[in-house]
Amino acid sequence: MAFNDSNMARTQTHSAVSGASANKVLRNTYALLAMTLLFSAVTAGASVAMGIQQMNIFVFFIGAYGLMFLVHKTANSAVGLLSTFAFTGFMGFTLGPIISAYLTLPNGSALIMNALAMTGLTFIGLSAVALTTKKDFSFLSNFLMAGAIVLILAMVAGIFFNIPALSLMVSAGFVLFASAAILYQTSEIVHRAGETNYILATVTLYVSIYNLFVSLLSILGIMSND
Known part of the structure; x- marks a missing residue:
């Protein structure tokens, strides 16, 4: 009986420590994610102001x-934070030409704001599902791997064939892919099944949000014949 009680106590202690560590990674991830998104918005605004077309x-x-690659190489050091801001700043800067193009449309501002709102609500909703249900979404790993290959091939085809229907399909595919990635990454942190580095977790979620925004903006543009 004493042996069983000791095992139970160790199990409970391990669960408590694991839970505390997961919560710390989650807090650090969301804090860094918020800062990188803000920094990306600044670099995107700078790109628009510079007239990058x-x-x-x-x-x-x-x-x-x-x-x-630099982020992954430096993720376990303080340099990883600088690499993260360099990556997200660059990605934000690349949004400048896209945003500038939409701003030239009669309803471009509305499309951008709608895409931002939909992206934010989707991220919050999916994160809430992963955090409140505590469901393990690790089964999505195979889907993400297969989806990445299909989307890359579709993107290559899109470069050579300017077909609106193909663009719509690729954008819809990226929305599904990014949504699954958000569920998977958040679940990984909660269950500590794979991701315990908040820098890598932040970058994964950032890329998902980036793809989600660009894809939703593309879909809204195509649906409004723009």
Whole structure:
């Protein structure tokens, strides 16, 4: 009986420590995410103010994936924070040409605000589902891997074939992919199944929010014939 009580006590202690650690990672992740989103908004505004009308696709991919690689390499050090802001600042800057293009439309401002509102509500709703239900969404990992491959191939096809229906399908696919990624990443933190580094968790959620916003903006533009 004493042996069982000792095991139970150790299990409860381990669960309490794990829960406290997960909560710390979650708090740090959301705090850093809020700061990086604000910084991205500043760099996006700077890009618009500078009149940047186009972003070379090769510059985008080299910058985005190069800085992403740097974040992963420095995630366990203080330099990781600087890498994170460099990455999110660059990504925000790349939004400038997109936002500028929409601002030239008669209802461009409304489309941007609607996309922002939908992105915010979607993120809050999905996060609430993962946090309140405590459900383990680790089963989405296979879906995310397969989805990433399909979306990359569809994006490559979209570069060579300017088909509105294909653009709509890719954007819808990214909305589903980003939503699943938010559920998966939040679940990983809650259950401590894989992600205990708040820098990497922040970047994953940031990329999901970025893709969600751009995709929703694209869908709204296509649906309004813009």
